[in-house]
Amino acid sequence: MTGPRVVVTGVGPVTPIGIGRHDFWHAQLKGVSGIRTITRFDATGLPVRIVGEVDLPPGLAPGRREELTTDRSTHLALAATRLALDDAGLDLTALDRDRVGVVIGTGAGGASSWERNARLLQTDGPGRIGARSVVMSMANAPAANVAIAHGITGPSTSVATACASGAEALIVASQMIVSGEADVVLAGGAEAPITELIVAGFARVGALSTRNAEPGRAGRPFDADRDGFVLGEGAAVLVLESQDHARSRGAEVLAALEGxxxxxxxxxxxxxxxxxxxxxxxxxxxxxxxxxxxxxxxxxxxxxxxxxxxxxxxxxxxxxxxxxxxxxxxxxxxxxxxxxxxxxxxxxxxxxxxxxxxxxxxxxxxxxxxxxxxxxxxxxxxxxxxxxxxxxxxxxxxxxxxxxxxxxxx
Incomplete structure (x- = not known):
């Protein structure tokens, strides 16, 4: 790529196998499986009853008000952002936050909020749906809430290209840096698709593994006996900076986004x-x-x-x-x-x-x-x-x- 070199100075993974850089990495090395029987809803009647669920620890879980006013996809994005900022040793209050951007990709957006309010509409009528149903469900909510939580006034946007969203968010973020629009961008993806409708929908087209009796053995890419993917949830945010900005603050550089x-x-x-x-x-x-x-x-x-x-x-x-x-x-x-x-x-x-x-x-x-x-x-x-x-x-x-x-x- 031409222009300023874009580097990664911090990572914040929130996954079914580990939360934070060290837990996530060591879980991979140990070959930990994060796949288990669904606990979010009663999946008894579904042909697929296994997923990858995330358990947010108390320090990263939303407070009561945040839980009621934002979707789970936003909870995961906020947790990943906090981890990434800590990992990068980045104090946003010391920066010109007009020069900081946010790009969070998502495929399903606030799926659990849409599904919950759709059920309320059908069973109890329009007067019972949440007043925040729209803003909780919109695809840009994770990016918007990250910017609000950290007072980031530079460019903030969302990417929705299904399963490529999180990766494409990093490209958009790098373009902000290369163009000179931002010095630092918090970029990644957040998804909370463990809902009855989404699990049933993927199962209906035969995309999911049906190894319900052995969840840890269900995910088997490139194996001759593979029978579909396992739906998961999670988030990851990476701190991207221009190399000059990272050097100016003495940041540890983990890698460079070369292209x-x-x-x-x-x-x-x-x-x-x-x-x-x-x-x-x-x-x-x-x-x-x-x-x-x-x-x-x-x-x-x-x-x-x-x-x-x-x-x-x-x-x-x-x-x-x-x-x-x-x-x-x-x-x-x-x-x-x-x-x-x-x-x-x-x-x-x-x-x-x-x-x-x-x-x-x-x-x-x-x-x-x-x-x-x-x-x-x-x-x-x-x-x-x-x-x-x-x-x-x-x-x-x-x-x-x-x-x-x-x-x-x-």
Missing amino acids: YGRTSDAHHVAGPHPEGAGAARAIRRALRSAGWAPSDVSYVNAHGTGTRYNDDAEAKALHAALGDAAAHVPVSATKSMTGHALGAAGAVEAVASVLALWYGTVPPTLNLDSPDPAIGLDVVGAEPRPAELRAVLSDSFAFGGHNVVLAFGA
Whole structure:
């Protein structure tokens, strides 16, 4: 990318396997599964009864008023932001907050608030729905509430490109910095889709794993016995800064966002292009943007949902874009542990990619008992793999054919 170099100085993951940089990273190394039986509602009548749920600790959980006036997606975004700011050692009160931005991606927005108020409308009438039903449910609520909570008066926006939203938020944030619009941007994704309607909807199209009796073994990207993804919730916010700004305050730099690629399949609203054509173009664009050759890539954090079609298409895309190097680059899938947090997934996986660079280790992929021979990739299985990592790709592909690939450098 041209212009100021964009660096990552703090991360705030809020996931089913760990909350905060250290807990999230060590849970990955241990191969912890965050998948369990649904507790948010009675799922007895559903064909799928397993998800990845987040338990916010008391210090990060919303207060009573916040709980009643904001959606759970906002609660997760606010928690992730606090963690990211602490991790970056960033005191916003010491900055010109006109020069600070916020970009939070989401796929489903305030889904639980919409669903709850729709039920109240049907059962009790319009006089019983919440007065804040609209502002709790709108997709920009997490970004707006982060800005309000921290007095951020620079650009604040939201991104909604389904499962690519969290990754695309980082691109929008980097563009704010490169253009000179901001020095610091809090960017990532937040999603709280554990609702009866969303679980039932994904189950209805056969996208979800039905391993209800063994939740920890349900997420199995690239395994020959995969049967669908596991829905999850969560958030992740990264602190992005211009390199000069980070240096001026003596910040620890975890990684650099060296480039990115974005394309559209223009193929199908739900299914990926069967040959991964759009995804391959996004990977190539990310490489060009970063100034890398395929042989430079030292790790790929895959989109890796665990559905038959998505894993196949992603593997084909990697082979098409990386050529001979594809068979030798370590690949792993965070969703095997966290589940698929839709609009937050790309941000969570960006954190995983940054930490892999920082700690020099490729995290594992759970449940890779029988690697699918058709994939043809070096998927890292149950044990983490120490490695000298310099150039990492993070893939995010979404319903609607949105393809986003981030390139992080050491």
